[in-house]
Amino acid sequence: MRLDFKPSFSGADRKMHEFSMTTQIVENVLQEAQKHNAKKVTEVHLIIGELTFLGAEQVRFSYNILVEGTIMQGSKLYIKQKNGVVKCGSCDYEGALMYEDNPMYHVKMPTLRCPKCGGVVNVIGGRECTIKSIRLVT
């Protein structure tokens, strides 16, 4: 069996985290909808970074509970995953985070080591949870 450490796949021990983030998402959308005197919100488009601890499945679960009884009820939630981006401090590498194979445990472990030169990278993308857009009916 191979385990993968990308946060999007390891949801077992994340619970309250998504609920509070999703509460914020719903509150933000409702506020925006109110500004436009919308009768209904039909779509919400989210972007979640690979390097956050937000599991899409849990966000969806919380979302369906939270929108009940609001003008967002029945709306479609689209979640797009965004990959992590790192930049090396020593060379010009900019790209995906490296995952190292650990044959001892049969896991892939993320590392801040540069895949190109072995230097240390900084995370520059993939930590966001963005409400990209919403679709309203007035």
Place this chain on the structure above:
Amino acid sequence: MAHLKEVIKADEGEIFDIELEADLLKANEELATKNRELLRKHSVIAIDVMGSIGSGKTTLIEKLVQALKKKHKIAVFKGDLTTTIDAELIGRHGVEVVPINTGKECHLDANLVRKALQKINLEGVDILFIENVGNLICPADFPLGSEKRVVVVSVTEGPYMVIKHPFIFMEADVTVINKKDLAQAMGVNIEKLMADVREINPNVKVMATNCRSGDGVEEVIDALGL
């Protein structure tokens, strides 16, 4: 009337899209930056102590307070879901402690820290320790505005604690492997745990401690530059 088509009313049933681009984690980041600016303005060094439940975060802070309180003015924010038990433990050492109860939230966020910062006189503080809620997951998503982040794990959590929670170690400046005195009883290889941390984050300073006896705490102080 029959020749009339349906009346079109303005703004009725219109569908439109709104580009929001609202990054919710960014909001926390911005607050964290404000906290950092405020702390720097008052020359306060803030240190966020994260780590697993029962790993020894409070004991480490107690030992750091004991070692540093003669030279420095120290304050502590103590995050917990509920109770002030740990806050009182730290308070015994004669430093100012602000307990932060998150209720059901699994982490501190920059807004809670901002509120706590209003409770203390920053002019009377050199070092601020912020003990996060015991958790190796969510706190990593929420920077608080600290200068340095410490992660505490202990050997009693078993040999795989590090590789099972790699992302929090990416956020750490210093990692403390506590309860080293129990390593043999637990059958845990401390060197391996330290190597795992370094593999995830080559920049991190890693050390083994026994916070109850104080063994290794000096090293933590050095690593934090205090």
